[in-house]
Amino acid sequence: MKKQFLSFAGKRRNWSIPYILFLVFFVVTPLVLIFYYAFTNHSGGFTLDNFSKFWQQPEAMHTFVFSVGVAIITTFICLLLGYPAAYILSRMEIKRAKMLVLLFILPMWVNFLIRTLATVALFDFLKIPLGQGSLYFGMVYNFLPFMIYPIYNILQKTDYSLIEAAQDLGANPRQVFFKTVLPLSIPGISSGIMMVFMPVISTFAIAELLTINNIKLFGTTLQENIYNGMWNYGAALSLIMLLLIGLTSLLNTKGSASAAGEGGLI
Amino acid sequence: MRKQLPKIYIALLLIMLYSPILIIIVFSFTEAKVLGNWTGFSFKLYTSLFQGGVHHSLTSALWNTLIIGLIAAFVSMILGTVAAIGIYNLKTRTRSAVQLVNNIPILNPDIITAISLFLLFVSLGITQGYTTVILAHITFCTPYVVLSVYPRLQRMNENLYEAALDLGATPFYALRKILLPELKPGMISGFILAFTLSIDDFVVTLFTIGNEGLETLSTYIYADARKGGLTPELRPLSAIIFITVLVLLLVINQRTAKKRL
Known part of the structure; x- marks a missing residue:
């Protein structure tokens, strides 16, 4: 009996081999290549020039700082708009709330370029000129559901008796919210922040479409360099972006990955 | 009124999320090259989308x-x-x-x-x-x-x-x-x-x-x-994609809801 179980485990373990090879070739190697290109010059010799170029060229630097700013503001607006929505939804009757959450997520299934162009259409329709306003509207419009969903998930799972206990112990509504509901929902907030901040910081093409090429974000800088054959510089810029993302997720350690993976949108 | 406030808030957010898509759908039924111009109701974009040819x-x-x-x-x-x-x-x-x-x-x-x-x-x-x-x-x-x-x-x-x-x-x-x-x-x-x-x-x-x-x-x-x-034909195409996705998701949702009961 025992032997058979072991053979089950032994054989099945090997089933992971094709995928491990696949991961090594298509995930690990390409990332190593980014490092390789970032630290070498055209002829393949080691250099740090690609990074010093970033410090010396104010243009790429400006775009970078501006993109971080856009990402922070977008994330903040999404949180401000999304938290009350998630809270309201979590207090609704479950069946109705589920339907409404689905309605919030639904636009996500439409190609984001079409969504973005739809935003442009809306601004054209209302005769509002494209610019910073349309940029932030488009970003919030694209990413708001990513904020609502994780916060709703956490709030909905919150043990209601904790809130009742706070009320019984004499907390006023404001105290209940700030001392009970808000602290309990922090994991949802932090994964929401990650799920909005990360795509916004790396977004590419949305800003151009929303502002008719007036505003450029860092993602586009990456793309332009790679497209113009500046692979080494492009790789260095990618590393800088990766570094920023790594730092944000370090600041945001509380299991945002698990919340994202748990998603179960379908 | 205060009780209605949460509902109104959710409704406003949903209107914000859906108005661009609605505009695309509405203007897929007119021929105008530029989005936002209404030149009368027509199915022409839908038919030319499926006829191929230029597109x-x-x-x-x-x-x-x-x-x-x-x-x-x-x-x-x-x-x-x-x-x-x-x-x-x-x-x-x-x-x-x-x-x-x-x-x-x-x-x-x-x-x-x-x-x-x-x-x-x-x-x-x-x-x-x-x-x-x-x-x-x-x-x-x-x-x-x-x-x-x-x-x-x-x-x-x-x-x-x-x-x-x-x-x-x-x-x-x-x-x-x-x-x-x-x-x-x-x-x-x-x-x-x-x-x-x-x-x-x-x-x-x-x-x-x-x-x-x-x-x-x-x-x-x-x-x-x-x-x-x-390309104006993108409007009917987006409309079709969106409606298909909407129907599919609602069906899937209904099915899983039934299974859970």
Whole structure:
């Protein structure tokens, strides 16, 4: 009996081999290549020039700082708009709330370029000129559901008796919210922040479409360099972006990955 | 009034989310070249969308998107399911290492995935086209399949498989009759997720598609938008895509709701 179980485990373990090879070739190697290109010059010799170029060229630097700013503001607006929505939804009757959450997520299934162009259409329709306003509207419009969903998930799972206990112990509504509901929902907030901040910081093409090429974000800088054959510089810029993302997720350690993976949108 | 406030808030947010899509749908029923001009009700954009002809490149982009999506989703489903079974049976330390790498494409911003794969293909001197796009899509889709199949394995009673073997089933028969039915829901949702990720993808596709004239819907729209004017036929197409997705999701939702009861 025992032997058979072991053979089950032994054989099945090997089933992971094709995928491990696949991961090594298509995930690990390409990332190593980014490092390789970032630290070498055209002829393949080691250099740090690609990074010093970033410090010396104010243009790429400006775009970078501006993109971080856009990402922070977008994330903040999404949180401000999304938290009350998630809270309201979590207090609704479950069946109705589920339907409404689905309605919030639904636009996500439409190609984001079409969504973005739809935003442009809306601004054209209302005769509002494209610019910073349309940029932030488009970003919030694209990413708001990513904020609502994780916060709703956490709030909905919150043990209601904790809130009742706070009320019984004499907390006023404001105290209940700030001392009970808000602290309990922090994991949802932090994964929401990650799920909005990360795509916004790396977004590419949305800003151009929303502002008719007036505003450029860092993602586009990456793309332009790679497209113009500046692979080494492009790789260095990618590393800088990766570094920023790594730092944000370090600041945001509380299991945002698990919340994202748990998603179960379908 | 105060009681209505939350409802009004939710309604306002939904109006904000849906008004752009509604505008597209409404203006798909008029011929005007520029969106926002209403030149009377007409189905002309819908008919010319399906007649091809001048908009042949749009229809072929649509087909490419669907074919790439189906192939990538199917391969991801098989690769991911086999991988999940393998990973489940790995020793703890190896398992967490593989799971960590598995999460990289999920957590990485798509532009980083795109650039890294671009560098892989160019440094190997592979001509970019259909194959590279599909490979790239498999790369970012499979981790999601693994994530959706893996919990089914955890929930499964291992003794069932043992019992089947004890009762004389061959390993293959036990696999087909015991393991597969257990994993099927995870595989299906993995497939759907992979398909939607693939057809929605733009950045990774743009970097791996090469310059041989291959277009998917996303790259077509992008090129079109950069030229300034949008092909008016995109309006009916977006409308169709949106309504299809809406109906599909509502059906899926209804089905799962019924199952749970």
